[in-house]
Amino acid sequence: MKFFIDTANLDQIKEAQDMGILDGVTTNPSLMAKEGITGTDNIMKHYVNICKIVDGDVSAEVISTDFDGMVREGEALAELHDQIVIKLPMIKDGVKACKYFSDRGIKTNVTLVFSPGQALLAAKAGATYVSPFIGRLDDISTDGLNLIAEIRHIYDNYAYETQILAASVRHTMHVIDCAKLGADVMTGPLSSITGLLKHPLTDIGLEKFLADYKKGN
Numbered sequence: 001m002k003f004f005i006d007t008a009n010l011d012q013i014k015e016a017q018d019m020g021i022l023d024g025v026t027t028n029p030s031l032m033a034k035e036g037i038t039g040t041d042n043i044m045k046h047y048v049n050i051c052k053i054v055d056g057d058v059s060a061e062v063i064s065t066d067f068d069g070m071v072r073e074g075e076a077l078a079e080l081h082d083q084i085v086i087k088l089p090m091i092k093d094g095v096k097a098c099k100y101f102s103d104r105g106i107k108t109n110v111t112l113v114f115s116p117g118q119a120l121l122a123a124k125a126g127a128t129y130v131s132p133f134i135g136r137l138d139d140i141s142t143d144g145l146n147l148i149a150e151i152r153h154i155y156d157n158y159a160y161e162t163q164i165l166a167a168s169v170r171h172t173m174h175v176i177d178c179a180k181l182g183a184d185v186m187t188g189p190l191s192s193i194t195g196l197l198k199h200p201l202t203d204i205g206l207e208k209f210l211a212d213y214k215k216g217n
């Protein structure tokens, strides 16, 4: 499973990249605003800065909600760097724009997906990635992980190549469960990645190994 980090924070992106396990980055307008990155020019520059840190795909979201606007914005974003993936909302014009970009060999990520039917539409439009938001479904007492399982089942039935990018991942168990269910990618905060390191027996075992080494030296 690929690991993407879901943030626009450059320090956190660097930290994950330095671990050697990062496959890409996802962002959205809320994550940009959280880092104080506002205005089209600054946002565009920030995408380029992110691309300079990571080797993999970097999702950059359009804010237009009409086809022409999405195409205009998406083309400008794609020009920024060859790692940019155009992130489009799961609405009718977003599906149409996804087909437009996939026909032209430009990578896409269809976001704000909350049902298997939406994921089916994204695959039919040739999306590179589909982003089901599991945490936000959990927030409203609906099983987000079940959506991953349903999409996996449907995509496998027809060998769709669209990659399931489990989004709105909040913690380590989401990561592990997504891996069990066969999500192709997960995107989450840095804590959902570094949290995977933790086990008390690792710490106790290492402490003992180091203490025993010192005894003999």
Ligand code: G3P
Pocket: 006, 026, 028, 031, 133, 135, 136, 167, 168, 169, 170, 187
């Ligand atoms: O990847 C989608 C993500 O940015 C949304 O996460 O935690 O705001 O639901 P969250």
